[in-house]
Each structure stands twice: as structure tokens, then as C-alpha cells.
Amino acid sequence: MTLSIRPMTPDDVEAVREVVSAANDEADRKAGQEPSAPTAQQREQFFRGTRRFITEDAAGAWVAVDDDGVVGMAEAIRRGGFWGLSMLFVHPRAQSQGIGRQLLDRTLDYARGSDVRMIMTSEDPRALRRYALAGLQIHPAVKGVGMVDRTAIPVDLKGRTGSADDLDLVAAVDTALLGRSRAADAEFVLGNGATLEIVDDGAHRGFALHRDAHPNMLGATDEQTAAALLWRILEKTTDKTEIYCLTAAQDWAVRVCLAARLAVSGSGPLFISGMDHPAGPWLPSGWYF
Ligand SMILES: CC(C)(COP(=O)(O)OP(=O)(O)OC[C@H]1O[C@@H](n2cnc3c(N)ncnc32)[C@H](O)[C@@H]1OP(=O)(O)O)[C@@H](O)C(=O)NCCC(=O)NCCS
Known part of the structure; x- marks a missing residue:
């Protein structure tokens, strides 16, 4: 069996979607959960997002191919001095044979010269091992999962639903909070089926994107504003919600999850290098951080 690692193409x-799907389904089964099939809309969102990685972050998008086709994929982003690993998946039929490591190494070439590196990971011990050995520091995290207790939602929540007209606010809040702007990524996510929530109240400003009942990026000037934005998302969910990757810096979000009576339990950690801890009034997007 021959194996090659080559740049991903449109x-x-x-095939990339099939690898991700098979790996996720297998991980669900191992966790004792029944895998769920994506909707046609979610598949289309995945395709659009993947094509964008290939055009915007070509040097971070790789596939592993054996005699039977694509068996692994990796995608990483660069935004100035920031590098983030967005996805790393190997088909269950080819896992634990060193393919994930080779794909990760290619994406790390794209990290050269970056100041900050970040990976939001699953609980897969193979992933944790390679991320730690790549020099990133672990930040243990929890998740909040379940149906929101609607009686717990604060009345008169601050804010409004936003639009592409609010991207200047996104850029300003992010630049002060993170030293980088996610506005271009937020614009893409917004055009790819997400909803934007905004708080713009004097010094208290922030934004949050959400899709399919979970946050997909949040940034605010302060924790109180961040909490109001998270409540706005929870208020709109009618289905089971999942809020991942809450480290100690997101204690404010853990408290919102607990108040909403979501089940808080262990989750895949966040790995970071180049900063001591993640920003506080911030929730990452899995793909764009
Ligand atoms: C995580 C994943 C990408 C790793 O790819 P892989 O090809 O299976 O892993 P590799 O064979 O490259 O092994 C990675 C490391 O884990 C070690 N490893 C292999 N099997 C292991 C096991 N069962 N437990 C712990 N470590 C193991 C390997 O020795 C290797 O470390 P080393 O290079 O220092 O020797 C892949 O297993 C996968 O797709 N998992 C499901 C999806 C997922 O969780 N992705 C991560 C999202 S952030």
C-alpha cells in the first residue's frame, strides 16, 4: 500500500467529507453515542468551508491518499501572526498508522513564523499526544450540553440580531481583545448560514455568531457582555445545545451553562502556545478560533 501526502484540491x-464523517461516527460510537447524519444544508456548509480553506489557506490544507483514495485530511489557518489547526481527521480504517502525525507536520510547516498557535481538540489521546509534543500547552476544558431551562433565561436581555453592517464592530472588539480581527471569517460564517448577535451599549460591546444551536465565535469587551451574548444564543435554541472548549478563562460561560441547567462535564482541551491563557470574554470558532 503506497501513501502520499499532497495539497488538498477542490x-x-x-472524499474529505467522507473521511471526517467516518472518523466522527466512529468517535461517537466509541463514546456510546449514536452518530447523526448531517443535513443537506450542513453538507453544503462543509463544502463551502472546505473550498475556502483551499483558496485562502492553501498551504494549510492537506490530504493523505492511499491506493483506495483519500484516507486523511488536515486544515490549518494563518491570520497574520496567528496559526490555528482547524481540522485533522484520519479514516478509521487507516488510524494509528502514523498518518495523522504526517498530516499535522505538514500543517505545522504553515505555522512557521507565527507568534500564537492554537488547537481546539477532541478527546482522542492520539491527538492530545501529538499536540503536546508539537510544543503547545494544554488548557483543560469543559463543555455544557443539554436543553436550556427556558425559565432561567434572563428577561430584557441586552442586544439585537446583527448583520454584515456590524462587521466593523466585530473587527474593533476583536482587535482590542485578541490583537487580530475575525471580521473576514465572521463575514464568511454569516454568509454560510449563521446568525449574528450584537451588544453595542457604550463601552460594553460584543458579537456572537451561532448556527445549529451552538456558538460559532464570540468576542466582547467584558465578561458581562459576553454572558449576555451567550444567553441570547441559548434563548434562540429549541434543540439540544452544545458549548465546547470552556477553559478556566471562560468561567463566566460555565456559569451561564450551569444557570441554564446544561450538563457541564469534561471536554477536549484547548492547546495554545505564544500566550499564557486564552482571552476571557471569548469563545472560539472550531475553524477560525
Ligand atoms: C486523532 C487522529 C487524527 C490521529 O491520527 P492517526 O493517524 O490515527 O494517529 P497516528 O498514528 O499519527 O498517531 C499519533 C500518535 O498517537 C500515538 N498513538 C497511536 N495509537 C494510540 C492510542 N491508541 N492511544 C494513545 N496514543 C496512540 C502514536 O504512537 C502517535 O504518537 P507518536 O508519533 O509520538 O508515536 C485520528 O486518530 C482521528 O481521526 N481521530 C478521530 C478524529 C479526531 O479526534 N481528530 C482530532 C480532532 S482535533
């Missing part, structure tokens, strides 16, 4: 997107 022709790979369907």
Missing part, C-alpha cells in the same frame, strides 16, 4: 471535498 476535487477532494467530497
Whole structure:
């Protein structure tokens, strides 16, 4: 069996989706959960997002191919001095044979010269091992999962639903909070089926994107504003919600989850290098951080 690692191309997107799906389904089964099939809309969102990685972050998008086709994929982003690993998946039929490590190494080439590196990970011990050995520091995290207790939602929540007209606010809040702006990524996510929530109240400003009942990026000037934005998302969910990757710096969000009577339990950690801890009034997007 021959194996090659090569740049991802637009022709790979369907095979890439199948690898991600098979790896996720297997991980669900191992965790004792029944895998759920994505909707047609979620598949389309995945394809659009993957094509964007290939055009915007070509040097971070890789596939592993054996005699039977694509068996692994990796995607990483660079935004100035920031590098983040967005996805790393190997098909269950080819796992634990060193393919994940080779793919990760290619994406780390794209990290050269970056100041800050970040990975929001699953609980897979193979992933944790390689991320720690790549020099990133672990930040243990929890998740909040379940149906929101609607009686707990604060009345008169601050804020409004936003639009592309609010991207200047996104850029300003992020630049002060993170030293980088996610506005271009937020614009893409917004155009790819997400909803934007805004608080713009004097010194208290912030934004949050959400899709399919979970946050997909949040940034605010302060924790109180961040909490109001998270409540706005929870208020709109009618289905089971999942809020991942809450480290000690997101204690404010853990408290919102607890108040909403979500089940808080261990989750895949966040790995970081180049900063001591993540920003506080911030929730990452899995793909764009
Ligand atoms: C995580 C994943 C990408 C790793 O890819 P892989 O090809 O299976 O892993 P590799 O064979 O490259 O092994 C990675 C490391 O884990 C070690 N390893 C292998 N099997 C292991 C096991 N069962 N437990 C612990 N470590 C193990 C390997 O020795 C290797 O470390 P080393 O290079 O220092 O020797 C892949 O297993 C996967 O797709 N998992 C499900 C999806 C997922 O969780 N992705 C991560 C999202 S952030």
C-alpha cells in the first residue's frame, strides 16, 4: 500500500467529507453515542468551508491518499501572526498508522513564523499526544450540553440580531481583545448560514455568531457582555445545545451553562502556545478560533 501526502484540491471535498464523517461516527460510537447524519444544508456548509480553506489557506490544507483514495485530511489557518489547526481527521480504517502525525507536520510547516498557535481538540489521546509534543500547552476544558431551562433565561436581555453592517464592530472588539480581527471569517460564517448577535451599549460591546444551536465565535469587551451574548444564543435554541472548549478563562460561560441547567462535564482541551491563557470574554470558532 503506497501513501502520499499532497495539497488538498477542490476535487477532494467530497472524499474529505467522507473521511471526517467516518472518523466522527466512529468517535461517537466509541463514546456510546449514536452518530447523526448531517443535513443537506450542513453538507453544503462543509463544502463551502472546505473550498475556502483551499483558496485562502492553501498551504494549510492537506490530504493523505492511499491506493483506495483519500484516507486523511488536515486544515490549518494563518491570520497574520496567528496559526490555528482547524481540522485533522484520519479514516478509521487507516488510524494509528502514523498518518495523522504526517498530516499535522505538514500543517505545522504553515505555522512557521507565527507568534500564537492554537488547537481546539477532541478527546482522542492520539491527538492530545501529538499536540503536546508539537510544543503547545494544554488548557483543560469543559463543555455544557443539554436543553436550556427556558425559565432561567434572563428577561430584557441586552442586544439585537446583527448583520454584515456590524462587521466593523466585530473587527474593533476583536482587535482590542485578541490583537487580530475575525471580521473576514465572521463575514464568511454569516454568509454560510449563521446568525449574528450584537451588544453595542457604550463601552460594553460584543458579537456572537451561532448556527445549529451552538456558538460559532464570540468576542466582547467584558465578561458581562459576553454572558449576555451567550444567553441570547441559548434563548434562540429549541434543540439540544452544545458549548465546547470552556477553559478556566471562560468561567463566566460555565456559569451561564450551569444557570441554564446544561450538563457541564469534561471536554477536549484547548492547546495554545505564544500566550499564557486564552482571552476571557471569548469563545472560539472550531475553524477560525
Ligand atoms: C486523532 C487522529 C487524527 C490521529 O491520527 P492517526 O493517524 O490515527 O494517529 P497516528 O498514528 O499519527 O498517531 C499519533 C500518535 O498517537 C500515538 N498513538 C497511536 N495509537 C494510540 C492510542 N491508541 N492511544 C494513545 N496514543 C496512540 C502514536 O504512537 C502517535 O504518537 P507518536 O508519533 O509520538 O508515536 C485520528 O486518530 C482521528 O481521526 N481521530 C478521530 C478524529 C479526531 O479526534 N481528530 C482530532 C480532532 S482535533
